[in-house]
Amino acid sequence: MRISMWMIADYLEEAGYQLTVNTNEGIDEIQNIRIFSSNTKLSRYTVYLDQVDDRVICIHVHDMIYLTHNDVNQILNELLDFMELLNEWSGTADEKIRNGCSIEEL
Numbered sequence: 005m006r007i008s009m010w011m012i013a014d015y016l017e018e019a020g021y022q023l024t025v026n027t028n029e030g031i032d033e034i035q036n037i038r039i040f041s042s043n044t045k046l047s048r049y050t051v052y053l054d055q056v057d058d059r060v061i062c063i064h065v066h067d068m069i070y071l072t073h074n075d076v077n078q079i080l081n082e083l084l085d086f087m088e089l090l091n092e093w094s095g096t097a098d099e100k101i102r103n104g105c106s107i108e109e110l
Contacts, residue, residue, distance in 0.1 A: 007090060008032040009067040012051065015086045016071065016079075024070040034064055037083045039076060053080055 012034070013025045033049055040052040040063070051064045055076045062069040062079070071079060 006032050006049075007034045007087070009034070009051070009062070009064050009069060012062065012083065012086070013069050016069070016082065019082060021079075021082075022072045025068075026070070027067045029066055031065070037080065037087065039080060051083070053083075 008030045009025070009027050010030045011032070013023060013027070016023055034051050036047065036050040038044065038050055038052055040054040044052070046052070048065060051062050053076050054061050054063070055074060058072075058074045060071040060073050060076050060079045062071070062083075073079060
């Protein structure tokens, strides 16, 4: 399942994090989350996390989310949980549709 930075921002905000969103594109093509490294080959389908000063920044192409939080590993785990939740939901919905589930039942 592909997600957008808007979805990530909504999830983090609902989880109680204070953030600033600077989203120019908001394209729903994110499939992966990684911690940024200077020797990392960048992918258009990945959100990269980094810690700058005492803040965590999430970057996807031209979109950024700034969090007033300084534990990049905690944010990484939050976002990996979010991706897992979405993938489980998508898989369950797909299975129900294949088994003839109606829209009302979904």
